[in-house]
Amino acid sequence: xxxxxxxxxxxxxxxxxxxxxxxxxxxxxxxxxxxxxxxxxxxxxxxxxxxxxxxxxxxxxxxxxxxxxxxxxxxxxxxxxxxxxxxxxxxxxxxxxxxxxxxxxxxxxxxxxxxxxxxxxxxxxxxxxxxxxxxxxxxxxxxxxxxxxxxxxxxxxxxxxxxxxxxxxxxxxxxxxxxxxxxxxxxxxxxxxxxxxxxxxxxxxxxxxxxxxxxxxxxxxxxxxxxxxxxxxxxxxxxxxxxxxxxxxxxxxxxxxxxxxxxxxxxxxxxxxxxxxxxxxxxxxxxxxxxxxxxxxxxxxxxxx
Amino acid sequence: xxxxxxxxxxxxxxxxxxxxxxxxxxxxxxxxxxxxxxxxxxxxxxxxxxxxxxxxxxxxxxxxxxxxxxxxxxxxxxxxxxxxxxxxxxxxxxxxxxxxxxxxxxxxxxxxxxxxxxxxxxxxxxxxxxxxxxxxxxxxxxxxxxxxxxxxxxxxxxxxxxxxxxxxxxxxxxxxxxxxxxxxxxxxxxxxxxxxxxxxxxxxxxxxxxxxxxxxxxxxxx
Numbered sequence: 001x002x003x004x005x006x007x008x009x010x011x012x013x014x015x016x017x018x019x020x021x022x023x024x025x026x027x028x029x030x031x032x033x034x035x036x037x038x039x040x041x042x043x044x045x046x047x048x049x050x051x052x053x054x055x056x057x058x059x060x061x062x063x064x065x066x067x068x069x070x071x072x073x074x075x076x077x078x079x080x081x082x083x084x085x086x087x088x089x090x091x092x093x094x095x096x097x098x099x100x101x102x103x104x105x106x107x108x109x110x111x112x113x114x115x116x117x118x119x120x121x122x123x124x125x126x127x128x129x130x131x132x133x134x135x136x137x138x139x140x141x142x143x144x145x146x147x148x149x150x151x152x153x154x155x156x157x158x159x160x161x162x163x164x165x166x167x168x169x170x171x172x173x174x175x176x177x178x179x180x181x182x183x184x185x186x187x188x189x190x191x192x193x194x195x196x197x198x199x200x201x202x203x204x205x206x207x208x209x210x211x212x213x214x215x216x217x218x219x220x221x222x223x224x225x226x227x228x229x230x231x232x233x234x235x236x237x238x239x240x241x242x243x244x245x246x247x248x249x250x251x252x253x254x255x256x257x258x259x260x261x262x263x264x265x266x267x268x269x270x271x272x273x274x275x276x277x278x279x280x281x282x283x284x285x286x287x288x289x290x291x292x293x294x295x296x297x298x299x300x301x302x303x304x305x
Numbered sequence: 306x307x308x309x310x311x312x313x314x315x316x317x318x319x320x321x322x323x324x325x326x327x328x329x330x331x332x333x334x335x336x337x338x339x340x341x342x343x344x345x346x347x348x349x350x351x352x353x354x355x356x357x358x359x360x361x362x363x364x365x366x367x368x369x370x371x372x373x374x375x376x377x378x379x380x381x382x383x384x385x386x387x388x389x390x391x392x393x394x395x396x397x398x399x400x401x402x403x404x405x406x407x408x409x410x411x412x413x414x415x416x417x418x419x420x421x422x423x424x425x426x427x428x429x430x431x432x433x434x435x436x437x438x439x440x441x442x443x444x445x446x447x448x449x450x451x452x453x454x455x456x457x458x459x460x461x462x463x464x465x466x467x468x469x470x471x472x473x474x475x476x477x478x479x480x481x482x483x484x485x486x487x488x489x490x491x492x493x494x495x496x497x498x499x500x501x502x503x504x505x506x507x508x509x510x511x512x513x514x515x516x517x518x519x520x521x522x523x524x525x526x527x
Contacts, residue, residue: 082459086506108466111458113476122459129463130506145506163467171465171488171500178463178503190467237468237475 002139002185003157005102006074007046009305010278011186011215016271017278018299019076019188019217020290022047022068024059033064036287037073043294045302046074046103048188048280052083055115062092065101076159077101080109085125086134090144093135097154105159105188106131129182132160136183158183162216163190164201165240173204180214187214188280191221193232194240195269202273211275218270219280222289223259226250260293267297306335306426307399308433309342309419314353320416321354321395325364328391329354329418330384330406331371332398339433342397342419344371350397350418375402381409388413424455441511441518447499449490454507456483462504 001008010017020040025032033049040047049064065075077096084092096104108128112120126134134145139154160179164172176187192198198218205211223229226249233241245262252258263281270276279299283290294300311317321327329351337343351367358365368387372380375398388394388406393414396403400421407415423435438455445452454460458476465484468475472485491497509515 108459108461111468111476113458124460125509126506127459127461127463127504128466129503133503133506161467166465166467166469167471167482168465168469168485168488174501175463175465178501182503237470237473238466 001155003102003155005046005157006305007076007103008157008185010045010303013303013305015303016299017045017215017217018043018281018294018302019046019048019278020044020281020283020287021050022064022075022287023050023053023284024061024064026056026058028059030067033059033067034071037068037071039287040290041071041073043291043300043302044281045278046076048076048078048105051078051080051107051109052115053078053110055082055110055112055117055120057116062096062099062101065096066099069100074103075101076103076105078105078107079131080107081124081126081128081131082109082112082122085123086145089126089131089134090138093138093154093156094150097152097156102155103157103159104135105161106135106184107161128160129178132158132179132182132184140183157185159186159188160184161190162187163238164192164198165190165194166238169197169201170204172201173208173210176205176214177208177210180210184214186277187216189216189219190238191219191282192266192270193221193245194242195266197240198270199273202275206275215277216275217278217280218273218276219282220263220266220270221282221284222263222286222293223249224286225255225259226252256289260289260296263293264296267293267299271297306338306424307401308339308422308425308435309336309397309399310339310422311341311346311350311397311419312417314357317350317354317395317418318357321393324391324393324414326366326368326391326393327354328368328370328384328387328394330375330387330394330396330398332373332375332396332402333371334374334376336397336399336402336419337371338427340431342371342399344369347371347397350395372398372402375399376405378405378409381406438512440507440509441513442508444504447504449487449494449496449499451483451487451490453483453487456481462507 022036049061051061061077065077068075106128112122139156142150162176229246229249232239281290329347331342331347347369351369374380388410395416395418397418403417424437425433425435440454458474469482474480474482
């Protein structure tokens, strides 16, 4: 075991994992994040706490993770390289490990231009690939990037993102291979709406044997309204939302019900793909729906290890 | 070349308020090519200032000139008299030129009329874009002659990030994704395997984060 986290145990025992996302508040409320934790804890194996997602300032991921741990929920700490240099990254990791955080998802982060501080200086001292390498070195060699020794263990289960829907398509598999080489133990993909394209990507992933080297969790987003579907189709870079999905949402009598139905159909298809070891449900501003999705997808009860 | 952009006239007006004898001094090298600080721009700006002061009923005496290369001390001697005879110099050179003037004429007020924008090239008439970040350690041999440090919005070494779509960067449909361009070019050169390797963590010391940079060539200084 690299970290001994629940997520690592479930994935390494060959079971299908379920993770979801928990966005911290734009404020200081403990309740906001712990309520989400309590709501999802029996339906998910771990909860990702986002790190200033879409470059909007929120409570820090590290703090959110600690608050989740207080209500016995296993967190996945998301960490972006947009906001910290190598000193801050390594020190935050030491603190996170000391506070019992065992899963970290390494990300570049949405560009600061998108957020509520568009005039900020982006840090990008290292990139997401190098962040994985850095944390692997801290864990496996017990050394900082400088080569100095770290006192104590750094048990971490290292995650990375993959987006099969961004361009250039073929290179996306190479980039996944690089992330695995850098030290990624698990992958959470961008939300999948275009299943045929994802299937093609997974074929290339299997051709390179990458599914044998890393645990891939397929990302899904339950769509709440036709407006949301349209917005994601037209405005979110790196997402592929087919027109048929937007039409289905538009024609539906009950949009929320249709959104859940589409999400369940997607999960059903994803479960059948060789090399998929779990799902990551990103119910943006709709966390309440996650338990229903997990139940209806036949993913209950969650394993207890 | 260094590409500059003239500051808003209102900002320039505020900067020069209180000065009644001004030398507007352009530079005939880089910023002249980017139509920001050459002799032509000096003449236009000087006319605007004169007109503005006239409308406000205020006197101003403006001398117009341009050095051949304002960042070089040897070209600054020729304007000594003109500098001496003014209250302030409004320089239309890049930041290097402004500072060279300030260094050469320590008792004179030197004001910047331009924002020094980037090191780049003219894409076509009226369009300039950034190409080099002056990071101190060139990696263009590894990236097909296209720089991710200067041209990727996140300065990624192992791009492209998940926001690259249809060859464009996630920040704007007007910005090319340089990683797409790098991949296209390396594919054409049959060198895409170069990108299988993980790019090592950069030493930013040589990029200016280790303090102001200076080169001393002992073979030349001796």
